[in-house]
Amino acid sequence: MQRVLEDIRVLDFGRFIACPYCGMMLADMGAEVIRVERPGGEEDRTIGLIGPNGQNVSYPSYARNKKGITLNLLKNDSGREVLKDLVKECDVVIHNFSPNAAKMMGLTYEELSAIKHDIILTAISCFGSSGPYANRPGFDFIAQAMSGAMALGGYTDKPPVRAFMNPMDFSTALSAAFGTLLALRHRDMTGEGQMVDLSLLRTAISFNAPQIAEAEVLGRLRPRVGNRAAYLGPTDLFKCKDGYVFIATIMNTLFRRLAKAIGHEELLEDPELYNDLQRFELRHRIDPLISEWTAQRTIDEVVKVMEQAHIPCGPYLELDEVSKDPHVKATGMIEYTDMEEEGLEHLPVCGIPLRLSKTPGMVVTRAPRIGEHNKEVYSELLGYSDEKIAELVSKNVI
Helix, strand or coil: CCCCCCCCEEEECCCCCHHHHHHHHHHHCCCEEEEEECCCCCHHHCCCCCCCCCCCCCHHHHHCCEEEEECCCCCCHHHHHHHHHHHHCCCEEEECCCHHHHHHCCCCHHHHHHHCCCCEEEEEECCCCCCCCCCCCCCHHHHHHHHCCHHHCCECCCCCCCCCCCHHHHHHHHHHHHHHHHHHHHHHHHCCCCEEEEEHHHHHHHHHHHHHHHHHHHCCCCCCECCCCCCCCCEEEEEECCEEEEEECCHHHHHHHHHHHCCCHHHHHCCCCCCHHHHHHCHHHHHHHHHHHHHCCCHHHHHHHHHHCCCCEEECCCCCCHHHCHHHHHCCCEEEECCCCCCCCCEEEECCCCCCCCCCCCCCCCCCCCCCCHHHHHHHHCCCCHHHHHHHHHCCCC
């Protein structure tokens, strides 16, 4: 089955999460994505817990479906010449370097568009390509701290707590993939390339704008209430006999169903509990009743009652339980890949986050080893001779 991006070639200089995940999505949809790393490999292969092959088990998710080459662009004129040859054969370049770092490697839009006028550059950084902080380094955590997002997490009278699944990285990656497709559409219409500029901080603030408006216009900061939802309710994590469930009730209709489901219809007669905000302010009246009800039941019993009442509810799962969930298994939310190395024959990788009915993405190839496709790319795509490739290797260019 043909995938929609099979005629697109992407040069991927991504490291860690945001940019590699963007490239992964493009590769899943058929683009030929060529991951570029320095000779010897990049640190995103080895950060964190290490698997039996001496590398982590995060990299294989973000690098699947990609080809892998090596290229040294720092203080290396020969590397810059190779870069020019690669760019001429590509439609898109993606990276997550600061503007200064991109300039040092010849990866600015001005330099790339001079090589190929219709090239698309998708650049991801913590602060974007302009402004007083543009060249500061930064990660997801910094964007959370500076956007107000971290101010929402934790408990009253205790330090703020960040989100732990790098939401700014992953959501910026999704925006980057979307922006790249928009730029490709524009190129189809006009023949022009352009730069797609993304910032982790911009992403975080765009998500947090309603809470910023509350603070500026209404003069009220969101309270830190742990797992409970502020100004809504009751929405929280509740303990059962054998674990926890998350129950989410917003709007009067869901609250009415919940009150009936837990056998406390008297709550519906209380004139002070007339909307979500009031139920939040008076949560000390409601939440203990739900906690008492769930504590007397198993997870399965609670989920069954909530499902029958059409109330959003789900069990809390430990990380080693997620892949065993029947819905996760049935819908392929986690894929498995064979890294062709001992102990990694059945490695979980992230599933494809969107499903197209006619042109679905797919996981076809494992993540590449360091420089695995040097011969294919430099010899077959660029037409370099064996002698030239050997010379580039001897100079530590590739």
